[in-house]
Amino acid sequence: MLRRLYDWTLSLAARPSAPYALAAVSFSESSFFPVPPDVMLVPMMLARPDKAWFYALICTIASVLGGILGYFIGLGLYDSVGAWLFQLYGLAEGAETFRHAYADYGHWVILLKGLTPIPYKLVTITSGFAGYHLGWFIALSILTRGARFFLVALLMSQFGPRIKSIIDNNFNLVAALAIAAFIGGFVAFRYLF
Numbered sequence: 001m002l003r004r005l006y007d008w009t010l011s012l013a014a015r016p017s018a019p020y021a022l023a024a025v026s027f028s029e030s031s032f033f034p035v036p037p038d039v040m041l042v043p044m045m046l047a048r049p050d051k052a053w054f055y056a057l058i059c060t061i062a063s064v065l066g067g068i069l070g071y072f073i074g075l076g077l078y079d080s081v082g083a084w085l086f087q088l089y090g091l092a093e094g095a096e097t098f099r100h101a102y103a104d105y106g107h108w109v110i111l112l113k114g115l116t117p118i119p120y121k122l123v124t125i126t127s128g129f130a131g132y133h134l135g136w137f138i139a140l141s142i143l144t145r146g147a148r149f150f151l152v153a154l155l156m157s158q159f160g161p162r163i164k165s166i167i168d169n170n171f172n173l174v175a176a177l178a179i180a181a182f183i184g185g186f187v188a189f190r191y192l193f
Contacts, residue, residue: 012040013047022055023062030066030120031073032085037063038178041149045156046164056153060146067124067141074128082125089122102130110140120145 012018022044026037037059045052074082086092101109106127113123127137156163167174 011047013044013051018044019055019058023058026059026062027066027069030063030124031070032121034089034119036119037149038152041152042156045153046160046167049157049160052153052156052160053150056146056149059149060142063120063145063149064138064141067120067145068134068138070121070124071128071132071134071137074125075131076128078125078129082129085121085125089119100130102126102132106130106132107136107140110137111144113144 012021022037022040025033025035025040029035029037041055041059044055048055073085083092110123110127110132113120124137124141
């Protein structure tokens, strides 16, 4: 199933609608969707390395805009939508501890999150819930999300064919590692915060 998704995403990169689909996934992942944009971003960059930087820009902009939505979910709708999302992911207990950490360490949480598999939506909703300064939230989100997606673009533009060969030859292992990192992010959030 994952192999078909990977192959479909590679074929999607040639379509005119590909950037729109990538933007939609990146936007929604930042506020409510459980699948990270990397699932589309990496195969699209592998299929079209000449557009890697453009795809990174799309992901950055859409992710930050989706993050603002997540922020407002946390700010205004935490008691209903925000709490429901945390419960959906089994992370309700850690949310309160995480919220208190924002008083002193919110900037570090946002910056370091960009380097980990902790789901960004949890940071966006909690930032709003904690009342973290919106201007700083946006600035740090641009920095961390941009760094993440442009690092992927750099790797794909420099090592794309080699990475594609590794993925193609070891797809099951790569998919298992990606799933483990994704689940590890939720586990890290639950036990670290």
